[in-house]
Amino acid sequence: MTTIHAKGISRRGWLRWAAILAAAAGLPGRVWAAMARPEAAFGATALDEAMAALGDTPQVHEGIQFTTPDIAENGAVVPVRVEVDSEALPNVSKVSVLVEMNPNPLAASFDIPPGTEVFIETRVKVAQTCTLYAVAEADGQLYMQSRETKVTLGGCGG
Amino acid sequence: MAGRIKIRAQKKGVVTEVKALMRHPMETGMRKDQAGEPIPAHFITQVSVLHGEQPVMQGHWGAAVSANPFLGVRFAGGEPGDTVRVVWTDNQGGTGEGETTIR
Numbered sequence: 001m002t003t004i005h006a007k008g009i010s011r012r013g014w015l016r017w018a019a020i021l022a023a024a025a026g027l028p029g030r031v032w033a034a035m036a037r038p039e040a041a042f043g044a045t046a047l048d049e050a051m052a053a054l055g056d057t058p059q060v061h062e063g064i065q066f067t068t069p070d071i072a073e074n075g076a077v078v079p080v081r082v083e084v085d086s087e088a089l090p091n092v093s094k095v096s097v098l099v100e101m102n103p104n105p106l107a108a109s110f111d112i113p114p115g116t117e118v119f120i121e122t123r124v125k126v127a128q129t130c131t132l133y134a135v136a137e138a139d140g141q142l143y144m145q146s147r148e149t150k151v152t153l154g155g156c157g158g
Numbered sequence: 159m160a161g162r163i164k165i166r167a168q169k170k171g172v173v174t175e176v177k178a179l180m181r182h183p184m185e186t187g188m189r190k191d192q193a194g195e196p197i198p199a200h201f202i203t204q205v206s207v208l209h210g211e212q213p214v215m216q217g218h219w220g221a222a223v224s225a226n227p228f229l230g231v232r233f234a235g236g237e238p239g240d241t242v243r244v245v246w247t248d249n250q251g252g253t254g255e256g257e258t259t260i261r
Contacts, residue, residue, distance in 0.1 A: 037203065037218045077224045099222060103188060107222035116214045117173055121230030125186075125222045 061143035063088030066134040075151035082134040084118035094137040101130035163256025167242040174236035186221035205246040
């Protein structure tokens, strides 16, 4: 009798845990279901490796406007802006920002659904003076624009 | 750990401009503390901007995004009074969320 009772409790407890876990997993899952993180590209430790993981070698495209400071006093906080002229380069679905000399060159990648302006502003760490790349994916093709930023103080200090 | 987000959404002509400032250490995992012990990596891996329930931008971040990250995006549509949310998840399972209405 007692064993049955104990079994009932443990099963109920297990079900409750399962429900909590399912709720916790389901909440972000709903938002993130459509997107897959480009793990290989984030794990790459060299620029060409990261570019290869994103896709083909990108072509330079004037429709991408990539704004970074010429000189960054603090490499830990370098503002970058990627803007794409939708008439010059339509159907951009993804924008990535790469920093050539960082331990992992890919800093950030953004999925852009139709209807959203291709306009991304953020701040990244830049380990040392090097070239920054903005890569845009449109209709399966990769396009890029690059800018050199001089860093007078390292970005590795966080 | 749930982080708060400072967020502002403003209608500018046909587009809505969203600016968000998150509080997060964004540790790369490559730094060491004063005792020489490595500081574990702790950074936002996913960030999403939603207009109502509709995602307008979904981002994947690496540790190279600056501490206390700033994010600015623009999307077409959106009316004053609409809800805009920014949600993030980090590599240690932490989440953060901020909500505002379009001005």
